[in-house]
Amino acid sequence: MKAMILAAGMGERLRPLTNEIPKPLVPVLNRPLIEYNLSLLQRHGIREVAVNLHYLGKMIRDHLGDGSRFGLKIHYSEEPDLLGTGGAIKKLRSFFGTKPFLVINADILIDIDLKDLVLFHRSRKAFATMILRPNPDAVRYGTIETDNTGRIREFLGKVRTSETGLTPWMFTGVHLFHPSVLDTMPEKERFCINRDVYAHWIRSNKACYGYVYKGYWEDLGTMEDYLRANLAMVRRTGVSEIVRSEVQAEEGVILNPPCLIGAGTMIGKDAVVGPDVVIGKDCRIGEGAKITESILWDGAALPAGAKIHHKIITRFQQVTLQTDEEASPPDDPAVKAPAIHKSP
Incomplete structure (x- = not known):
């Protein structure tokens, strides 16, 4: 299985820190953020990883090199103009090939068992699997609702107080895709995989599932998140x-x-x-x-x-x-x- 780390963003919510370095390289316990997800992938047997680049991309490429010191082979996908998460995935169709592939945001920390995720994905014959977690902040992240089989029925909808029979969750920033998803992407070059594609898949009755994960997770999208994550990790150690x-x-x-x-x-x-x-x-x-x-x-x-x-x-x-x-x-x-x- 191959994987992709989405690393091309501007890091605007982390400014002014990202005026100096791109978000994937901000230090967490004195180690660049992106290295944690590279280690996660390597530990689970993934050996080829694509990283998309735009803002200060040369700094990321110079730091990671060919990936050999991480036990990986890293491929780079340059985006002179940002393609959005969906466009970035679509561009790498030839890299992903004919096997399921993983996509992970560069600005999260997660300690998930990817082998269990793959078993879940295969057992459901899933088209797409999103890693979800209990939703402590539905307004900020949006709600994804699943039925009792784990199938996603509502996507990024409003928080509802009435009984629906569905369970609300939030997206962690990790997907596992069947390769056939690449046949259903929009024709345009720039689009968001969540906003522009998932809703269409769900309406089209594609088998989109949510794998519920309740372990360690941090979103480092904002300055407050970044400080909190570092302090939480140093307390843990x-x-x-x-x-x-x-x-x-x-x-x-x-x-x-x-x-x-x-x-x-x-x-x-x-x-x-x-x-x-x-x-x-x-x-x-x-x-x-x-x-x-x-x-x-x-x-x-x-x-x-x-x-x-x-x-x-x-x-x-x-x-x-x-x-x-x-x-x-x-x-x-x-x-x-x-x-x-x-x-x-």
Whole structure:
């Protein structure tokens, strides 16, 4: 089976961060976002992946290369003009061939069992299978409703309060397609697979199913989502490993785990880092600085005495995600003489 990662978008909801790099390369725990989905595909035996490119596409191509270091062969589909999700899939018809194929959005994190998904798809003789999850925010994402067999009956409709016999879900950003879907695409070049195609398939009684997934999932589409996902992941890992040779921490530094600190970072005297902080490689933290619930990208610098909370800091800018910009760390620091983890 082959797969495609949709990576051509402009990343407008992540601006100004995406003024510097394309969304698929924004760091999550100091690792480019797209690498998580590449690893997911590789772990499940997929060896050929297509990536469509438009906005800052050269940066993505330069970073991923031919895919060999990920155990994959990566094919690139350049889009001088954006084709939309449907047009991007249609363009790769010859790449997908005659077997089922997977399509995944570049701006999500998911830890799904793809083998179980394939079994579900085959057992239903599905034309298309969408990975769905319980819908906590129907207004934001739109509702997809399935019957008791999992077949999709209503697509991106309004939230209904009356009893319909259908179960509402939300789309996660992952599809599995039978190759015959490519025969039913619109003739136009640019279109959206969800908005322009699924509704037609459902009206035409195509076998479109929803595979319900209740495990880990994050959408990193907005700035708030991006910060939340990083902090949630660092909490899950509970990082508190000591790598003294890789990070220089001066006297009196206090670390409140969980924190992730990249190699080559220097932390000034009496600085307080954490909890819930992700710091990239080669950063500079000034004397007496205090950092909580924030992200510093590679090469970022924080001046002496600075206090930051709920911020994203790059080499070129700071983004604050709440009105209260400053917050002191907890009164009882957990760790003296820091426990420091080297990021990948």
